Amino acid sequence: MIKLTITCREATQITLQAEDRQVPLAERLSARLHQRVCSNCRRFARQVALMRQASARWRQYTDE
Secondary structure, three states, X not given: OOOXXXXXXXXXXXXXXXOOOOOOHHHHXXXXXHHHHOHHHHHHHHXXXXXXXXXXXXHHHHHO
């Protein structure tokens, strides 16, 4: 069941857990809904995505 209201702490945990494991659909949707109304969590999610991209590029650079 989708939890419609989650805290910023829960949204942050879901965002970080998505880096390590497959997060269930209900949790992903809850985090996305929260990020739609919370600019700080939306910014955090973008920063995590940026760090993931930078890490991937760095690994590719060091492999060459």
